[in-house]
Amino acid sequence: MGDLLFRDVTLADGRTGIDVLVQDGRIAGIGPSLPAPAGAELVDGGGQLLSPPFVDAHFHMDATLSYGLPRVNRSGTLLEGIALWGELKPTLTQEAIAERALRYCDWAVARGLLAIRSHVDVCDDRLLAVEALLDVKRRVAPYLDLQLVAFPQDGVLRSPNALANLRRALQMGVDVVGGIPHFERTMADGAESVRLLCELAAEQGRPVDMHCDESDDPLSRHIETLAFHTQRLGLHGRVTGSHLTSMHSMDNYYASKLIPLIAEAGVHAVANPLINITLQGRHDSYPRRRGMTRVPELMAAGVNVAFGHDCVMDPWYSLGSGDMLEVAQMGLHVAQMTSQAQMRACFDAVTVNGAKVLGLAEYGIAVGHPADLVLLQARDPVEAIRLRAARRLVVRRGNVIARSAPATATLQLEGRPAEVDWMLPRC
Ligand code: FE2
DSSP states (O other): OOOEEEEEEEETTSOOSEEEEEETTEEEEEETTOOOOTTOEEEEOTTOEEEOOEEEEEEOTTTTTOTTSSOOOSSOOHHHHHHHHHHHGGGOOHHHHHHHHHHHHHHHHHTTEEEEEEEEEOOSTTOHHHHHHHHHHHHHTTTOEEEEEEEOTTOTTTSTTHHHHHHHHHHHTOOEEEEOGGGSSSHHHHHHHHHHHHHHHHHHTOOEEEEEOOSSOTTOOHHHHHHHHHHHTTOTTSEEEEEOTHHHHSOHHHHHHHHHHHHHHTOEEEEOHHHHHHHTTTTOOSSOOOOOOOHHHHHHTTOOEEEOOBOSSSSSOSOOOSOHHHHHHHHHHHTTOOSHHHHHHHHHHTTHHHHHHHTOTTOSSOTTSBOOEEEESSSSHHHHHHHTOOEEEEEETTEEEEEOOOOOOEEOOTTOOEEOOOSOOOO
16 A cells, blocks of 8 residues: 555645645645655645545445336335335345445445445344345445444334344344334334333443434424433433434424434434435425425534435435435535535535444544545535535545546537536636
């Protein structure tokens, strides 16, 4: 592994004209005009943004790239997606799951996405998907951090062997306790599932990440129970509420009481903008709800909010390519987060905030941290979102693992060939 010296890059915190030196797989220096060690490969940053890698805080790698198997989701609803996944499950093989997951990991790396928390369904007694994704996790470890959540898709109480399977999955090496309280048969069962899963996590020293209130029902309030048990068991900072879409439809007075509770409990929130805007509001006529949780309000209260991709070409979603800038762009639009500070916060939601959800140690561009870096064809995080910027270079532990040509086009107008410049002129 040779040394690398990035010349003249911009960092996400706004510093410009910075050099970043990489030695022995770690960041060895950050500052203006660093001396180049003999033999170091020089990368001319040209003022472009050097970012830590993208992080996807919520994904389903066992279902990805299965679009159309055995059929497409006709209604476009969450519930038909779950039913469709149930039809697909008996036909799955470990090899097919692993092959699709590995293919998706290639897409992710090309997009500079180097850390993913994926839920894995544990309701199939064979635990094929668990075996497959544990194998994938080992195989991609040199270039991608894959964290797995034991996810009882059909309900830990509603599905006969789900709790036993979930325990087995944890023993096999799955990292995080999952749940889906809104899919249990009753509100009381949902609350009970939150209690028992939080206690299991506390017992085993595991983090928790529940699909929570993925519904348009304003009375789906399992996030309150999740925050309560987080506080009761002292799990602050180790618990994540994913989706939280019912908060979109809640009464404002109740939300004003709930959000401080989430903040006090140190519960992370994950919104999945592409999927929430697509699946929610399907029972509405007009006006049709957006369904994404209250991202700016949660952030303003001090809650760590990350964005997840959730699905790519599976029973729930027919698009996607592992591009967390697409996710950030959708989140920005749906939440109307259009100020400069809010747009930057959307970039954080697919980088540093996601790293906090996953509990990644040594994440970010700092001396001594592993050299995990993405050079983007943009001058700052807002421009990166606007352009869904090309990932010129993706670096993992000091090694270049992906390169992309710059996005460009040559105009043939009025006999004056010219390169398109997507940037606003600097004034
Ligand atoms: Fe999900």
